[in-house]
Amino acid sequence: MIMQGRLIKLKHSRRAFTLLEILIVIGMVSALTALIVPAMSSAREQANTIVCRSNLNQIMLANRYYAEANGGRYVPGAADFRRNLNRWHGGRARKGVAFDSSNGPLADYLGDSQGIRTCPSFPAEQIAEESGGFETGNGGYGYNNAYIGVIGGEQAGGAFGIKTDRSGVVVDWVAQPVSTIMFADTAFASNSLIEYSFAEPRFHPKYPAYRADPSLHFRHAKTANIGWVDGHVDSQRLVFSASSGYYPLDPASVDIGWSGQADDNSLFDLK
DSSP states (O other): OHHHHHHHHHHHHOOOOOHHHHHHHHHHHHHHHHHHHHHHHHHHHHHHHHHHHHHHHHHHHHHHHHHHHTTTBOOOSSTTGGGOOEETTEEOSSTTSOOBGGGSTTGGGSOTTOSOOOOTTSOHHHHHHHHTSTTTTSTTEEEOTTTTSSEEEEOGGGOEEEEESSSOOBGGGOSOGGGSEEEEEBOEESSSEEOOOBOOOSBOSSSTTSBOOOOEEOTBTTEEEEEETTSOEEEEEOOBOOOOSSSSSOGGGGTEEBOSSSSSSTTTSOO
């Protein structure tokens, strides 16, 4: 009986939390959440960046293997461009359907999947649904087609022109492999954000007085992963953006622009 009395007494001695104490606990939980959530988001993006770099490494290796099997010439970016059936990342039987990456020129060099692996920070399925599937299959990556994916050069009168788009350049023609872009994170600002398979230079090679619309996509916390011709991959920060005004969406608003301090094509050109 005595023990039961003590138990009863103990039960009655328990004190409920006051409103102030509850508010303090809620505040502490909120503060911890505010610290943990950004840290988790940052860690997730760092992991995505690592996967993305690995993807770019594999694509660049595939292009090297392609060159070894094709007379030392890199893959064309868009062979027979006017037919609009071929891209470096895939092919299709007719216009208006998606490119099939398993049918692309790099497929035999990409391992068992035979496809371009998608950047984990690139919402490819959502973008394809919104844009109707334009350039589907490139994984959110673009090729330096203006200089590496075609064979071009000065023509009569000194103007730059494309001699053929059925071949990429010879490997040895790239004078500065360590500082020349081969592949990069890309997208394009049109009516909305769309997939785009080319990494565009700052100025049109054929019309050097006219600025191109950018396509480097700085989607990894304001940085873009870039694969250079020598084989290394790094992250570059967005330093400049511009718009021709032809498309409704401002490229800067969706983190599209260029890296590099020089306002020229030096990161793309073969010189």
